Amino acid sequence: MKLASEILKDHNLRVTSVREEVLKMIQSSDKALSSNDLEMQFDHVDRITLYRTLKTFETKGIIHKAVDGTNVQKYAMCVEGCSEASHQHQHAHFHCDSCNSTFCIDDIQIPAFPKQSSFQVKTIEMIVKGTCVECR
Amino acid sequence: MKLASEILKDHNLRVTSVREEVLKMIQSSDKALSSNDLEMQFDHVDRITLYRTLKTFETKGIIHKAVDGTNVQKYAMCVEGCSEASHQHQHAHFHCDSCNSTFCIDDIQIPAFPKQSSFQVKTIEMIVKGTCVECR
DNA sequence: TTATATTTGCAACGCTGTTGCAGAAACATG
DNA sequence: CATGTTTCTGCAACAGCGTTGCAAATATAA
Ligand SMILES: [Mn+2]
Ligand SMILES: [Mn+2]
Ligand SMILES: [Zn+2]
Ligand SMILES: [Zn+2]
Numbered sequence: 394m395k396l397a398s399e400i401l402k403d404h405n406l407r408v409t410s411v412r413e414e415v416l417k418m419i420q421s422s423d424k425a426l427s428s429n430d431l432e433m434q435f436d437h438v439d440r441i442t443l444y445r446t447l448k449t450f451e452t453k454g455i456i457h458k459a460v461d462g463t464n465v466q467k468y469a470m471c472v473e474g475c476s477e478a479s480h481q482h483q484h485a486h487f488h489c490d491s492c493n494s495t496f497c498i499d500d501i502q503i504p505a506f507p508k509q510s511s512f513q514v515k516t517i518e519m520i521v522k523g524t525c526v527e528c529r
Numbered sequence: 530m531k532l533a534s535e536i537l538k539d540h541n542l543r544v545t546s547v548r549e550e551v552l553k554m555i556q557s558s559d560k561a562l563s564s565n566d567l568e569m570q571f572d573h574v575d576r577i578t579l580y581r582t583l584k585t586f587e588t589k590g591i592i593h594k595a596v597d598g599t600n601v602q603k604y605a606m607c608v609e610g611c612s613e614a615s616h617q618h619q620h621a622h623f624h625c626d627s628c629n630s631t632f633c634i635d636d637i638q639i640p641a642f643p644k645q646s647s648f649q650v651k652t653i654e655m656i657v658k659g660t661c662v663e664c665r
Numbered sequence: 666t667t668a669t670a671t672t673t674g675c676a677a678c679g680c681t682g683t684t685g686c687a688g689a690a691a692c693a694t695g
Numbered sequence: 696c697a698t699g700t701t702t703c704t705g706c707a708a709c710a711g712c713g714t715t716g717c718a719a720a721t722a723t724a725a
Binding site for chain 3: 544602
């Protein structure tokens with residue numbers, strides 16, 4: 394796994410303790426994390442700083458939103474190929490309705506775009522809901 | 530199309546002007562509607578009443594959430610078969626990133642549940658993102 | 666070490682949605 | 696139709712998530 398500080402430098406971001414900590418937390422988590430999830434792991438941090446940090450990381454292609462149908466933004470690491478220019482994510486997200494955890498999963502195939510539709514399709518999000526391993 | 534007042538009676542709900550109006554608005558809309566979308570169509574209505582009305586309708590199986598990846602709840606009519614006991618929806622939702630509209634669509638096949646997974650799958654949501662007919 | 670650019674924390678705010686409670690309205694009953 | 700009971704509505708207050716403006720703190724370049 395790439396060093397957090399290296400990732401920051403690679404994206405022309407200043408290496409600060411908040412950013413390093415946030416990135417380490419997301420790197421080492423098997424679940425997608427919300428601003429609040431992160432805040433709870435800190436001794437002292439301003440939640441506004443976390444929101445901005447997450448937004449910055451997302452813009453740079455370091456992390457991506459894990460859309461899970463709740464009204465809370467959660468984030469997980471991007472794959473190597475992602476950049477400011479393009480996020481490439483062809484995986485679904487699993488949301489546990491018991492513990493509210495959200496995971497990136499590759500178990501389910503995302504269907505191809507329909508050939509002809511009245512809509513111009515750009516991306517498809519898939520949210521799988523159910524019970525996670527720990528909860529069943 | 531079934532009369533709004535009849536639908537209310539069928540579900541043992543009192544026929545009030547707010548409920549009738551809300552139901553008519555959702556029935557006649559091709560898009561999923563948020564509490565705010567509804568409020569703007571009223572002369573005077575309390576937004577709290579709208580939230581409660583929507584929740585009541587959802588519980589009764591009259592309307593369903595159109596999950597679109599935004600942090601706003603939008604609702605559309607249920608199919609005939611829905612009830613308090615079970616909502617049956619096997620369709621995807623399209624979200625236009627230009628005008629923020631959300632539509633129920635049947636163009637895209639929702640994939641089958643994976644045979645074996647570490648997760649216990651209950652439902653799958655699909656969100657298709659792109660540009661709608663009016664916006665392109 | 667100093668100067669500059671960037672980041673952080675604080676304050677204030679907006680939006681979506683919820684709960685408690687009292688008055689208003691719907692409807693069942695006679 | 697009149698009345699009583701149940702349900703709904705509107706108001707007030709609140710909670711949570713996220714954003715913006717600004718000044719102080721910090722990272723980095725020189
Ligand atoms: Mn993911
Ligand atoms: Mn729908
Ligand atoms: Zn779980
Ligand atoms: Zn559109």
